[in-house]
Amino acid sequence: MKLETLARYPFLPESSAYLKQQGITLESLVSSAVYEPARHAGRRRVLEALAEGVIHERAVTGDVDCLVELLSYAVARIIVSCNADEHLIQRYALAEAVATENRLNGENLDFIIEMALFMGMDVRPDDGKASVHFADYLRHSSQMRANEWKLVNKDLDRGRVSVSGKDLARLLRHAVDDRIASELPLPVNDAIIESFRNSIDLVREEVERRKAKFEKETYGKVSFLRLPPCMKRLMGMMKKGENVPHVGRFALTSFLHTIGMSNDEIVAVFSSSPDFKEQLARYQIDHITGKSSGVEYLPPECATMKTQGICFDPDSLCRKKWLHHPLNYYRVKGKKREKPAGKKVVTSSDGQ
Numbered sequence: 556m557k558l559e560t561l562a563r564y565p566f567l568p569e570s571s572a573y574l575k576q577q578g579i580t581l582e583s584l585v586s587s588a589v590y591e592p593a594r595h596a597g598r599r600r601v602l603e604a605l606a607e608g609v610i611h612e613r614a615v616t617g618d619v620d621c622l623v624e625l626l627s628y629a630v631a632r633i634i635v636s637c638n639a640d641e642h643l644i645q646r647y648a649l650a651e652a653v654a655t656e657n658r659l660n661g662e663n664l665d666f667i668i669e670m671a672l673f674m675g676m677d678v679r680p681d682d683g684k685a686s687v688h689f690a691d692y693l694r695h696s697s698q699m700r701a702n703e704w705k706l707v708n709k710d711l712d713r714g715r716v717s718v719s720g721k722d723l724a725r726l727l728r729h730a731v732d733d734r735i736a737s738e739l740p741l742p743v744n745d746a747i748i749e750s751f752r753n754s755i756d757l758v759r760e761e762v763e764r765r766k767a768k769f770e771k772e773t774y775g776k777v778s779f780l781r782l783p784p785c786m787k788r789l790m791g792m793m794k795k796g797e798n799v800p801h802v803g804r805f806a807l808t809s810f811l812h813t814i815g816m817s818n819d820e821i822v823a824v825f826s827s828s829p830d831f832k833e834q835l836a837r838y839q840i841d842h843i844t845g846k847s848s849g850v851e852y853l854p855p856e857c858a859t860m861k862t863q864g865i866c867f868d869p870d871s872l873c874r875k876k877w878l879h880h881p882l883n884y885y886r887v888k889g890k891k892r893e894k895p896a897g898k899k900v901v902t903s904s905d906g907q
């Protein structure tokens with residue numbers, strides 16, 4: 556595989572084989588002055604993932620640039636591993652996965668199929684489309700709730716599902732997200748941590764800043780009028796006794812907790828669910844809200860909600876470029892309501 560391809564898709568197993576072949580060791584990557592540009596690019600990769608939820612493609616003009624890009628992926632994984640924060644791991648993995656999907660959408664179908672094969676999917680060309688084994692299709696589409704992804708709405712022939720190149724790229728996004736998230740954190744020793752101390756601290760500060768941004772104190776009194784459409788729909792489904800998928804329950808619980816609802820109040824919201832079992836619901840809610848686990852989970856951001864098929868009924872506020880998170884929607888709606896009459900409503904930032 557060409558170096559340029561590895562630079563664009565650095566998670567492929569061929570990448571580590573290539574680095575070994577070039578004699579690049581972990582020690583040299585961590586400490587050699589030659590690899591300073593790669594260490595810098597790796598830090599940028601993590602910060603970009605945190606800030607923007609995607610890693611933008613750099614223009615590369617030769618083998619040196621390609622190698623820096625390829626190595627920046629290895630460095631980024633080390634920095635993420637040194638921080639070993641679940642929010643960071645999830646955010647980073649998703650950003651790499653979104654970048655992969657974006658790049659694949661510019662490739663031809665044969666290339667996307669080749670990439671799916673590299674990722675271990677049972678896939679083959681089929682009359683201008685791709686044919687995926689139903690088990691792989693189900694595995695990688697399991698979080699997508701939109702009707703178009705349901706197996707009953709797909710062409711199914713002898714256990715294989717026919718998908719377009721674009722759909723295959725979306726399935727690959729999930730495959731890449733899963734793979735990267737499951738591989739992290741990598742084991743890192745004290746020497747590596749010391750070598751990356753500045754980058755680790757910078758990334759940790761950014762992670763803490765993002766978490767602080769969503770602390771419940773900033774949300775004031777709970778107001779259902781300010782709920783984003785996705786959360787309204789999930790609440791409505793609960794109330795109507797419709798079955799809400801696990802990812803929807805997680806999103807709703809973490810969202811309601813973050814805006815200040817008590818665990819008892821959240822249990823009450825869940826009580827209309829057809830499969831409601833109070834003990835189980837309390838166990839799950841206590842875990843997500845940190846009461847039993849010690850870890851408070853933040854609700855997923857819009858990109859994740861979309862991927863999981865639970866971004867329901869987005870409205871004009873949802874379509875603002877800066878609105879990356881359901882909590883931003885809630886906060887901005889609060890600002891609009893609190894604004895004194897006659898004054899301009901500020902919507903040009905991301906609500907921070």
Ligand code: SF4
Binds near residue numbers: 783784785856867884
């Ligand atoms: S865009 Fe975001 S806030 Fe709006 S409905 Fe979708 S997930 Fe919810």
